[in-house]
Amino acid sequence: MLRAFVGAGAGVLLTACGGDDLDPFATDRTPTPPPARGGEQAQSQQQESQVQQAAAQTADQAAPPLELPDPLVYVIPSPASQGETVLLVIEAPGAATAAMSWQGQAFSLLRKDDRFLGFFGIDANAPVGPQSLGVAVWGPRGEQLLWQETVIEITAVEWTVDNIQIDGPNAALLEPTIRREDESTRLPYQSKLTPQLHWLGVFDPPAGGQITALYGEQRSFNGGPIAEYHTGIDFGGETGSSVVAANSGIVSWAGRTRRRGNGIILDHGAGVFSGYYHLSEVLQNAGTVVEQGDLIARMGATGLATGPHLHWEVVVRGVTVNPLPWLRLLEFPDPLQELNPANALTSTNLAKS
Numbered sequence: 001m002l003r004a005f006v007g008a009g010a011g012v013l014l015t016a017c018g019g020d021d022l023d024p025f026a027t028d029r030t031p032t033p034p035p036a037r038g039g040e041q042a043q044s045q046q047q048e049s050q051v052q053q054a055a056a057q058t059a060d061q062a063a064p065p066l067e068l069p070d071p072l073v074y075v076i077p078s079p080a081s082q083g084e085t086v087l088l089v090i091e092a093p094g095a096a097t098a099a100m101s102w103q104g105q106a107f108s109l110l111r112k113d114d115r116f117l118g119f120f121g122i123d124a125n126a127p128v129g130p131q132s133l134g135v136a137v138w139g140p141r142g143e144q145l146l147w148q149e150t151v152i153e154i155t156a157v158e159w160t161v162d163n164i165q166i167d168g169p170n171a172a173l174l175e176p177t178i179r180r181e182d183e184s185t186r187l188p189y190q191s192k193l194t195p196q197l198h199w200l201g202v203f204d205p206p207a208g209g210q211i212t213a214l215y216g217e218q219r220s221f222n223g224g225p226i227a228e229y230h231t232g233i234d235f236g237g238e239t240g241s242s243v244v245a246a247n248s249g250i251v252s253w254a255g256r257t258r259r260r261g262n263g264i265i266l267d268h269g270a271g272v273f274s275g276y277y278h279l280s281e282v283l284q285n286a287g288t289v290v291e292q293g294d295l296i297a298r299m300g301a302t303g304l305a306t307g308p309h310l311h312w313e314v315v316v317r318g319v320t321v322n323p324l325p326w327l328r329l330l331e332f333p334d335p336l337q338e339l340n341p342a343n344a345l346t347s348t349n350l351a352k353s
Contacts, residue, residue: 027221031150066193068094071137071146072344076333079153082126083216083322085314086152087333088118092137096144101134108315108324110195110270116336117197119271121319124216124229128156136351157182159216159229166221173259173304174221184260189253189265191318192275198269199247203326204292205309206246206276207299209237214223215313215322231320232275239280239308241299245290246312246326254282260311261302266290269349270335274323277311278303 046069046323061097071092080086090098098109098116116137132153137146165287213234218226249266250274256262262279301308303333314323325331 009275015172020110022085064199066090068139068145070349071095071098072153072339073135073146073148073150073347074296074339075150075152078153080121080122082153082157083121083124084120084126084192085112085321085325085333086120086335087315087335088120088133088135088197089335090116090135090146091339092116092135092145095137095140096140096142098135098137098146100136101132102133107197107271107327110197110333112197115335117270117353119316119333119335121321122154123319124157124159124231124322125256126154128154136219139192144342148347148349156184156231157216159218161218162213162221162230163223164183166306168215169304170306171222176227178259180256184267185255185257186253186260186263186275186311187318190275190315191247191271192267193271194250194267195315196269198267199272199292201247201312201334202329202332203246203274203323204244205235205327206274206312207233207235207241207243209310212236212309215320215324216319221297232321235299235310235312237299237308237310239298239300240312241308243276243279243297243310245292245294245296247292247346249274249290251284251286251288251290253286254286257303259304261305262297262300264297266296269310271317273315275311275313275315277306277313280308281296 005220021207071090074089076087077084077254087134088109090109092098093114093172098117100107102120107118109118130153132149133152134149136144139145182226190327211233213230215230215233217230218236219228220226245266247268249268251264252267253265260277261284263275263277264282264284265275265278267273276297278300279297283298284290284296299308299310312323312324313320327335
């Protein structure tokens with residue numbers, strides 16, 4: 001899985017100095033003429049200075065690479081359940097870049113001091129069993145410090161099944177083409193990578209009502225087969241009730257689709273987004289910076305809804321995940337948490353094998 005980006009660090013290799021006329025070690029270089037007088041002497045001194053600078057640069061480039069500590073890799077949690085958010089942390093003092101490979105895609109990791117961070121989501125209906133995860137780290141000269149492949153075990157969750165009756169005009173919104181249209185409209189606004197962390201700490205509930213539906217519920221409409229699962233959690237309430245930003249971020253999208261009704265998506269950085277749907281009113285525009293707790297919308301029943309409520313979801317690297325751990329201190333995937341080196345992965349570093 002990692003072979004697609006094993007050489008990704010090559011672009012940061014330092015190049016040797018330029019032509020032979022600035023290389024003091026070139027065997028076929030024209031000898032330097034004796035010092036000249038006046039302006040010629042000044043020019044000669046300038047050339048000598050250039051030669052000395054080039055020699056210093058060459059000596060620096062020829063220096064042996066720094067002895068850096070072996071990177072430590074943490075995968076939290078492992079094993080991971082369907083619907084979970086997985087946090088990847090690599091502690092690599094002195095390293096320059098890092099990346100991960102997951103399910104056929106390679107992602108750059110964010111740097112925070114001596115840490116590299118990445119998040120990815122496990123779909124609620126993801127196949128259970130072992131899945132390959134690859135990580136790679138490069139040093140300041142482009143040298144590969146780590147190339148490691150490991151396995152994450154995906155465990156099953158027993159999701160409940162909801163049988164929902166949809167009548168009247170809303171029944172037309174069950175058409176698969178409308179669902180795909182809705183998904184394709186929103187996907188570009190909740191799958192990019194913003195290379196900063198905009199949030200700070202655990203997320204807050206975006207509404208004050210009771211939770212009326214959970215993430216992962218398998219859904220059957222009008223007695224038909226299970227066709228999809230619930231991609232977020234629902235908060236009950238009255239039309240016009242306040243909807244606030246669960247955490248700080250930038251409004252990535254504000255608009256309307258036939259299936260989700262009025263909605264707004266916040267980009268929290270590092271590939272993490274939150275979405276708010278079925279709104280009666282959207283109060284922020286795309287590009288607006290919002291802080292945790294800011295009023296961003298009002299609850300409603302637009303789109304495919306049987307009554308006023310807020311559908312709230314968290315999307316990580318384009319995959320909808322269970323939002324509840326993002327609201328709970330003990331389950332929150334905190335990228336700045338203290339880590340015990342004894343819990344680091346022990347897989348073989350293939351870069352040194």
